[in-house]
Amino acid sequence: MATFVLVPGAWLGAWAWQDTAQALAGHGHTALPLTLTGLGEYAGRGTPATNLETHIADIIDFVQRGDLHDVTLVAHSYAGAPVTGAAAQLDARLKRVVYVDSAPFATGMCMLDLMPPEAADQLRQQVAADGEGWRLPMPPFAVLGMSSSLDGLDQNKRELLRARATAQPFGTYEQRLAGPAEPRHDVDRVLVTCNDFRELLNAGVPALASLHQPPWRRFDLHTGHWPMLSAPAELAGVLDLAVS
Numbered sequence: 001m002a003t004f005v006l007v008p009g010a011w012l013g014a015w016a017w018q019d020t021a022q023a024l025a026g027h028g029h030t031a032l033p034l035t036l037t038g039l040g041e042y043a044g045r046g047t048p049a050t051n052l053e054t055h056i057a058d059i060i061d062f063v064q065r066g067d068l069h070d071v072t073l074v075a076h077s078y079a080g081a082p083v084t085g086a087a088a089q090l091d092a093r094l095k096r097v098v099y100v101d102s103a104p105f106a107t108g109m110c111m112l113d114l115m116p117p118e119a120a121d122q123l124r125q126q127v128a129a130d131g132e133g134w135r136l137p138m139p140p141f142a143v144l145g146m147s148s149s150l151d152g153l154d155q156n157k158r159e160l161l162r163a164r165a166t167a168q169p170f171g172t173y174e175q176r177l178a179g180p181a182e183p184r185h186d187v188d189r190v191l192v193t194c195n196d197f198r199e200l201l202n203a204g205v206p207a208l209a210s211l212h213q214p215p216w217r218r219f220d221l222h223t224g225h226w227p228m229l230s231a232p233a234e235l236a237g238v239l240d241l242a243v244s
Contacts, residue, residue, distance in 0.1 A: 001027075001028045001029050001030065002029045002030070002070070002072045002095075002096075002243040003029070003030045003032070003068055003069075003070060003071050003072065004021075004024055004029055004030065004031045004032065004071075004072045004074055004239065005032050005034060005059070005062065005063060005068065005071050005072070005073050005074065006020070006021060006031060006032065006033040006034070006074045006076075006228075007034060007036070007059060007073070007074060007075050007076065007079040007082065007083055008033070008034075008035070008036070008039070008040075008076055008079060008228075009075075009076040009077030009078040009079050009102070009226075010077060010078040010136075010138075010168045010172075011039065011138040011165040011166060011167070011168050012039065012040065012076075012164075012165065013035040013036075013039050013040015013041060013042070013164070013166065014033035014034055014035040014040060014041075015033075015035075015040060015041075015164055016033075016076075016161075016164075016226075016228050016229060017031070017033035017228050018033070019228065019229075019232035019233070020228045020232040020233075020235050020236045020239075021033050022232075023232055023233045023235075023236030023237075024236045024239060024240065026236075027236065027237075027240045029239075029240070029243070032062075032066070032068075034058065034059070034062045036054075036055045036058050036059075036079075036082070037050050037054050037055065037058055037169070038050045038054075038135075038166070038168070038169040038172075039166050039168065039169075040164075040166060043166040043167075046135070046169045047134075047169075048133070048134035048169075048171070049171065050134075050169035050171055050172065051169070051171030051172055051174070051175040052081055052082060052085065052110070052171070052172050052175040052176075052177065053085075053175065053178070054169075054171075054172070055079075055081075055082035055172055056082045056085035056086050056089075058082070059073070059082055059083065059086035060086050060089055060090060063086075063090060063093055064093075068093060069092075069093050070093075070095040071090065071093055071094050071095060071096075072095060072096040072097075072098060072239075072242075072243055073086065073087055073090070073094060073096070073097050073098070074097075074098045074100060074239065075097070075098070075099050075100065075102050076100045076101065076102060076226075076228065077100070077101055077102050077148075077225065078102075078111060078168070078172070078173075079102065080099050080102035080103055080104060080105060081105045081109075081110070081111060081172070081177060082172075083097065083099070083104075084104045084105040084177060084181050085105075085177055085178075085179065085181070087104075087183040087187065088179065088180040088181055088182055088183055089179075089180075090183070091184065092184075094183055094184070094187055095187065095188060096187060096188035096189075096190060096242070096243065097183060097187060097188070097189055097190070098190040098191075098192060098239065098242060099190070099191050099192070100192045100194075100227065100228075100235070101192065101193065101194040101196070101197045101225050101227065102197075103191070103197075103208065103211060104181065105177045105181060106177070106181055107177055107178070107179065107180065107181045108176050108177065108178075109176060109177050110173065110174060110175060110176040110177065111172070111173040111174075112173055112174060115147070123136060123170075123173070124170075126139075127170045131167055131170065134169060134170055134171065135167035135168065135169060135170060136167055136168040136169075136170045136173065137167045138161075138162070138165040138167070138168075141158060141162075148196060148224070148225035148226075149194065149195045149196045149223075149224035149225050150224050150225070150226075151194075151195055151223055151224030151230065152223040152224045152226075152227070152229075152230025152231055153224060153226060153229060153230050157226075157229045157230060160229070161226065161229060188215070188217070189215050189216050189217070190216070190217050190218075190219065190242045191211060191216060191217070191218045191219070192218075192219050192220075192221055192227075192235070192238055192239070192242070193218060193219070193220050193221065194221050194222075194223055194224060194225055194227055195222065195223065195224055195225075196224075196225060197225075198220055201218075217242070219238045219241060219242060221234060221235060221238055
């Protein structure tokens with residue numbers, strides 16, 4: 001049985017993984033969701049200095065303090081950035097890395113590189129106006145839906161997401177990934193693609209070309225960008241298959 005460390009995306013905490021973690025436990029696995037600094041129940045620990053390196057350190061510390069081995073490290077969305085950094089430093093403790101509707105980052109890359117310059121500027125303006133200059137509140141669903149599929153999020157799930165979301169420390173979007181961006185060569189590499197990302201991969205975007213080739217393995221999940229909320233049991237089933 002596998003040991004999963006589940007890392008949530010932007011604005012989320014460990015709470016978002018609750019149903020998926022429970023389903024993974026039903027498959028016989030150990031599932032350990034974590035909350036990154038400045039988010040969820042640790043919102044009060046965030047400061048203007050909280051950045052990508054902070055979140056990389058959070059993940060490494062979580063694994064080391066728990067004395068975890070043969071870890072399957074799971075990244076959702078934004079978490080692809082800190083998970084990439086952590087995976088390169090976990091050495092023998094890491095068995096597998098899974099990107100859920102996400103992808104590994106390259107050295108020197110940051111979250112703002114994933115969007116057009118005008119969109120990045122709009123986020124900076126939102127941070128300045130509504131986030132005390134260092135926090136990014138979760139945008140309205142009408143805005144989120146322009147870049148991320150909301151498929152599967154019914155009204156109850158949307159209300160839960162809105163009620164429990166916490167503003168993202170913006171330094172995590174601005175800071176570029178430093179240091180190595182590759183885990184050991186023998187670490188298993190897995191993609192779980194939801195609706196929008198699957199379309200990008202199938203369209204043959206050049207920047208994603210390497211993800212079509214070994215050592216990458218791919219599993220498709222037909223739901224929106226937040227599968228731990230829209231299809232938690234199905235996500236757990238895919239993760240179970242990935243480690244079988």
